[in-house]
Structures are given as structure tokens and as C-alpha cells.
Amino acid sequence: MDPTQLPALVAFASVARHGSFTRAAAEGGVSASALSQTIRALEAQLNVRLFNRTTRRVALTEAGGQFLERVRPALSMLEAAYESLDETRGEPTGTLRVNLPRIASDLLVMPHLAEFAQRYPRVVVELTLDDGLTDLIAEGFDAGIRLGERLARDMVAVPLSGPLRIAVAGSLAYFSRYPKPKTPDDLIRHDCLRYRFSTSRGIYRWEFAESGAGGGTSRRVFEVEPNGSFVTNDLRTMVTAAEQGVGLLHVIEDFIRPQLADGRLVRVLDDWALTFDGFSLYMPSRTQMPSKLRVFVDFLKEKVRLRRDPVHG
Incomplete structure (x- = not known):
């Protein structure tokens, strides 16, 4: 050559x-x-x-x-x-390319990005928001964050969060026009806010866990095809539409915790809420993890632990 x-x-x-x-x-x-x-x-x-x-x-x-x-x-x-030369000086460096969905960016990364940048000023963080399961190696990413995806060959996963729970919610304005649903079957008579995947172009089917089984992990999981007059590929837009009374929202509870706390949104179908494995960071299996990725993984795990265990904060 x-x-x-x-x-x-x-x-x-x-x-x-x-x-x-x-x-x-x-x-x-x-x-x-x-x-x-x-x-x-x-x-x-x-x-x-x-x-x-x-x-x-x-x-x-x-x-x-x-x-x-x-x-x-x-x-x-x-x-x-080249990066190993910086590691010998004890300073992570380089561009860290991470592929993740918007909800993972909003919940796990963006609230702490400024602190990470202050700690590791020579690491350039490049986030690509994507709701598909990307081939990390082919696309040149160092890591990805996803919800319980089946990993491709030669990938390893690092759990970042505990179990997560789904919430179905609407505004008081919405419930002034529609009665609160008592079972998922009632949703056929409701205006549901629908999410379209950017990659597959499919509409997300709402998932529920069968009620009346004591809340255990063995509850039967089933899907409901949502009907409604509003479709978007952006969760923030969907939350805004729910606050305005356009329709019912089906999303991870943590994403709308402030709206639930101050009453902008009200939960329904709580007995049918699905609980599932949380986010994991996945990456190509390597004998030696680059320092830029190692510090990013350790940083996110620290922030998640502090959020779940405030005694350490």
C-alpha cells in the first residue's frame, strides 16, 4: 500500500x-x-x-x-x-458516536451532557437520533442505546436503567369530552395519539399487560391497534398534543413524569400498565474498550444510580 x-x-x-x-x-x-x-x-x-x-x-x-x-x-x-496515546496521559479523547432514540436522549443523556463535557473536554459527543436498530459497525458508531433489543452478533450490552413502566394519559380537557377508559377495549371509542417510526414507517401498536394477575411478571402481554386523528414521529410533539387535549398518550412513564406530577396529564388504565426491561447501551465486543466509551458508560451508570438512589446525591 x-x-x-x-x-x-x-x-x-x-x-x-x-x-x-x-x-x-x-x-x-x-x-x-x-x-x-x-x-x-x-x-x-x-x-x-x-x-x-x-x-x-x-x-x-x-x-x-x-x-x-x-x-x-x-x-x-x-x-x-492514536487514542491509546491519550490514554497513557490519562485523558480520554476523540469523537464518540452514539446512536439512540429520542426518548433515551431526553431521559439519559441530555440532562447530563453539560457535566460530561466539563469532565471530559477532549471527547466530542456525536448523537444520532434513530428509532431503528442500526448496524453499529457498518455505520461507524461506537455504541447504541436501545430498549431490550435482540443484539446482533458480536455485540455486548450494558444495562443503564432499571425496569420501566408505560403510562396512558390524557388532559382534563380531553376527559371533559370523553369518559375515562376502564379497559384497553374501550380505546376503540377514543382518539389515540399515534407514533410513526421514522425508519420502518410503521405505526406503534400500544402494548398492555393483562389486569388482575397481581402485577407479576407472568401477566399476558397483548397489543392494541390505536385509532386517532393525529400521527407524529416525535414524542415531544405527541406530549404537547396530549396536553392540549388532542388525544390519549401511550408512552414511558418517566417521559411525562412532570406532567403527571402537576396535573397537566392524568393517568388511566393503570392496572393494565406494562412493565419491561429498561435501556441498555450496546457496543461491539472488543478486548479493550476505548477510554472515551468507557468513561461515557461509567458516567451514565453513575447518573442513573443517583437518580434511583438519591441518598448518594
Whole structure:
């Protein structure tokens, strides 16, 4: 290999990760035209087309995909080698790329981001909000946060929170027009706020646990297809709509705890509320975790523990 090709290989991996010359150029601090020329020069040296380009998208060719699979491990080793130099000085550094849904960002990360930045000023945190189950390695992420997902091969999980509970809630204005539902079957006569997944485009089906079984973990879980006049892919927008009396909301209890506490929203169907495993951070299994990721995991676990056990706060 010609050592002078290394910057071009880094540029190639960045374009593949972003699927865009513009976004990759912004990350690298160069112009899109300069980056495009770098990639064209690399393709000429390799005598193979790496990307198919159209006016709307950039995608790897079959040869480009195969080349990336071989190049990525070497680039990761080089990045880890540079980071290890900072580890010897006891200071985590580098860009930490995390893929997570908005609800995990709002509940686990954003309330503590300023403190993390103060503790670790040389770690750049890049959050990508995504409700799908992303291939971390293929997309260049260091870690992901999800709710009880089935992990892909070569992934390990670190629990970040205890069990979570679902809440169905509406405003007093809504209940002035509709009677409170007594069972999930009653929802057929209610206006339910519906959530559309950005990745799959499907509508989230509301989940419940069978009532009258003592609240144990063996309660039968079933789904209800919600009906309603409002659909969104954003939970904050959905909560605002519920506060305005547009419809009923089905969401993790912690996400609307302030609204429940001050009466903006009122819970219903509490006996049917589903409890499930909480958030986990998942990442590629490695013999040695990069320090930027290790301090991030330890920091989040600390914050979750303090929230659940205020005696330590």
C-alpha cells in the first residue's frame, strides 16, 4: 500500500458512513468538491469505482462495499492507536458516536451532557437520533442505546436503567369530552395519539399487560391497534398534543413524569400498565474498550444510580 493513500482511505470511509459528500466534507473540514476529487483520485489509483453517484444520493458499489469491509478494521485500529496515546496521559479523547432514540436522549443523556463535557473536554459527543436498530459497525458508531433489543452478533450490552413502566394519559380537557377508559377495549371509542417510526414507517401498536394477575411478571402481554386523528414521529410533539387535549398518550412513564406530577396529564388504565426491561447501551465486543466509551458508560451508570438512589446525591 502507498502510505500517501491513507488520508484518501479515511475520506472514503467517511463518505461511506454518511452516504453524502456534503456531510463527510463538513465532518472533515474540507469542501465537498475537494473531497469528491480525493475520492475520484483514489478510484483512479485503485482502478475501480467505489461509489455510485446521483444528484440525490451516494451509495457504495459492490466493489466499494467489499473494499470498505477490508479497510474499516485497519482504520479502527489506527484510530484506537492514536487514542491509546491519550490514554497513557490519562485523558480520554476523540469523537464518540452514539446512536439512540429520542426518548433515551431526553431521559439519559441530555440532562447530563453539560457535566460530561466539563469532565471530559477532549471527547466530542456525536448523537444520532434513530428509532431503528442500526448496524453499529457498518455505520461507524461506537455504541447504541436501545430498549431490550435482540443484539446482533458480536455485540455486548450494558444495562443503564432499571425496569420501566408505560403510562396512558390524557388532559382534563380531553376527559371533559370523553369518559375515562376502564379497559384497553374501550380505546376503540377514543382518539389515540399515534407514533410513526421514522425508519420502518410503521405505526406503534400500544402494548398492555393483562389486569388482575397481581402485577407479576407472568401477566399476558397483548397489543392494541390505536385509532386517532393525529400521527407524529416525535414524542415531544405527541406530549404537547396530549396536553392540549388532542388525544390519549401511550408512552414511558418517566417521559411525562412532570406532567403527571402537576396535573397537566392524568393517568388511566393503570392496572393494565406494562412493565419491561429498561435501556441498555450496546457496543461491539472488543478486548479493550476505548477510554472515551468507557468513561461515557461509567458516567451514565453513575447518573442513573443517583437518580434511583438519591441518598448518594
